[in-house]
Amino acid sequence: MSILVIAEHDNAELKGATLNTIAAAKAMGGDIDVLVAGAGCGAVGEAAAKIEGVNKVLVADNAAYEHQLAENVAKLVADLGKDYSHILAPATTTGKNMLPRVAALLDVQPISDIIAVESADTFKRPIYAGNVIATVQSSDAIKVITVRTTAFDAVPAEGGSAAVESVDIADDAGVSSFVGEELAVSDRPELTSARVVISGGRGMQNGDNFEMLYKLADKLGAAVGASRAAVDAGFVPNDMQVGQTGKIVAPDLYIAVGISGAIQHLAGMKDSKVIVAINKDEEAPIFSVADYGLVADLFEAVPELETKL
Amino acid sequence: MKVLVAVKRVVDYNVKVRPKADGSDVDTANVKMSINPFCEIAVEEAVRLKEKGVVSEIVAVSMGPKQCQEQIRTALALGADRGILVETDAELQPLAVAKCLKALVDKEEPQMVIMGKQSIDGDNNQTGQMLGALTGMGQGTFASEVTVEGESVKVTREIDGGLQTVELKLPAIVTTDLRLNEPRYASLPNIMKAKKKPLDTTNPEELGVDITPRTKTLKVEPPAERQAGVKVADVAELVEKLKNEAKVI
Known part of the structure; x- marks a missing residue:
């Protein structure tokens, strides 16, 4: 078993949600590789390599991935993900936007927003706005999963020394482009x-x-x-x-x-x-x-x- | 241009669902069913684009048992022009829905598919993105603003840190977030008119789609109940409790 975790980042910093997602991956068992797809994101790759329990970090550094456009990143993840048993991303707006697209490219029914890992193929997730918790088992060869980060305690950001490999795939689907962003600026915590x-x-x-x-x-x-x-x-x-x-x-x-x-x-x-x-x-x-x-x-x-x- | 709008029949948002006693599924016997709120926003957006003269025809699609006709009629009463029901009593998972939609997209060739970002029963938030993958179209998910400009559409998306705007080549897929618009109510004359609008029925077999479920629900259960705590008399007592009892400040 091997698990590919998609890192959440802004090309400069690795986001904490990645650490919670790796915690969920650990509960499934198997080697954990982390993919950092972005542009000018070398520092993020270095940070990911230090996370405890990570086997290998793949860095896909290309302009096509700069803004995490789902059309481009999903192709890359589907290409790389074919060789894994599980593909995980945090259930952030970025993860939710991209991962189902990956799943459909691999002909997999994804599982959204898991809050517990029962076994390598069985997970708990909230439905009906959290009024009901469902235990679901996947029969797909590759499990494609988004993780509710608050349900898993973050793994330590330090303590690992994974190898960093660069990935030379530039998938630009050519159907979407980034126009702009209005991000809230605040000194308060996220x-x-x-x-x-x-x-x-x-x-x-x-x-x-x-x-x-x-x-x-x-x-x-x-x-x-x-x-x-x-x-x-x-x-x-x-x-x-x-x-x-x-x-x-x-x-x-x-x-x-x-x-x-x-x-x-x-x-x-x-x-x-x-x-x-x-x-x-x-x-x-x-x-x-x-x-x-x-x-x-x-x-x-x-x-x-x-x-x- | 032509727009395809997907609408889902779900348990009404005012109903508090409960698991069945045997934990096999959610108890949906005799509960009120409605159009998924996000899908209603999708219909409204399509209608507004039509009122602006951008869209010429709106096709409303639903999938599931025969009763889904009711939700298609709702969409027709709100302003859609015709309906298509993909009828099946079998369980439809998002991948299967996306494949059926793909088959309809191939047939209808819409310039845009507008759908809700998620349904309030399964809370999956997957179908639009998967349709994007299957058709190769761009996706503007969690939309709070949609502007068609010539051969492309600009979509402002609600993301974790704020808002992001992307430009997609048409044809494209848009999934709606809550603040895209406020859906209108259907007027009585429009409800009557909707009954006469065309509604075609097909099924997954006719569309050549294998809908075999890929995941199995082993159990459903209520979430761990949180116990109500205590009422404090005043701010001073609250601060004391937070410091000495809960030890969180």
């Missing part, structure tokens, strides 16, 4: 890897009031998220959304402020270690999953919390 997450909901009333949460976040070294209601109301941008259709988070501490707790939102945060809910409606469903509930007006409680910390 939502999916932050130790503490503070999220605001419709109860925040407007985008300006999120300032309160940012202040609290800076005190706790936290990331700030939002419910779908807050995003749909235009308070904050979409990349802050925590939930079934947004980001899945599982921090040590999750503070839900003015969030009622729709199933859609709970699906994205209920695996957090400690959940705090602040809401003035004591019947809000969020209290049924909260370890600590505070029934209070958030506009008084949040500033008070900030001063008391």
Whole structure:
């Protein structure tokens, strides 16, 4: 058995999601190779080689892979992946965009968003927004899988010394091109890897009031998220959304402020270690999953919390 | 240009599903079924493109049992021109759906296929990407904005760090995210008109597609329940608990 893990990176840095994905690969057993596809991504390859438990790092450095266009990268991964028993990528927007395309090229039914490894061909995954957990077994020769990163503890980023090989395949499908990107710039930690997450909901009333949460976040070294209601109301941008259709988070501490707790939102945060809910409606469903509930007006409680910390 | 829109029949998003007692599958007996919300957004986008004069014909496709006609009729009431049902009572996995769609794309030759990014039952988020691989078309997944410009389409995509825009040569595939648009409600006259619009029926055999499942669901179970904790009286008690009991700050 041999497993190919697709590294998540931005050509400069290896992203933490790769480490969680390698943890899932370890649970399946077998040699683990990592593919770094990008442009000018040599440093990422070096970083991947240091990850504990990695057998070999393949670096495909070509302009066609610079922006992770699925049409190009999927061809490369399908070419290289033919010789592996498993192909894994993190269930990030990049992984979800690319891996099913790889699977179809290999005539495989992929398995999305696994949260547990039962054996080399059997996995658990959430369906119906996390209301049901399905155990699925694949009969395909190659298993093509995306991994929910919050469900697996990251392997150490240091301690390995894998060989780095460059791959000389330039697959440009010629049907897509990158136009531009608008990425949120923030000094705060990334939502999916932050130790503490503070999220605001419709109860925040407007985008300006999120300032309160940012202040609290800076005190706790936290990331700030939002419910779908807050995003749909235009308070904050979409990349802050925590939930079934947004980001899945599982921090040590999750503070839900003015969030009622729709199933859609709970699906994205209920695996957090400690959940705090602040809401003035004591019947809000969020209290049924909260370890600590505070029934209070958030506009008084949040500033008070900030001063008391 | 012609657009193909795929719509899926799923358990209504307001229904909280539960596993059957024997854990063999999800209990869907007597629950309300609807068009998948992401597919509804796909239909709306196609209709808006038609209203702008970019699109001339919208073909709505669904796959599954006979009752999927209801979801096709919904799409027709929203503005699609005709429907195709790929009828089967067998289990259809995303790869099989993508293969059936590929067969229909070969036949219909649309300039764009618009579909939801995922269905709210299986939560797979695969079919559009797989159709892309099978047809060789470019894919604009998780779209929040779609602009057709001559022989190409610009798609703004919701990605983890923010937004990304790609340009795809037509024909291309677009999968919809939540904020692409807000679907309209079908008016009563349009619902009546939809009943008269053409709806063809075919099946996977006719399309020459092998739909044999590749994965088997061994078990379904409820997720580990989280227990409700305690209510704290005030902020001071909250801080004390977080420091001394939970030890997270």
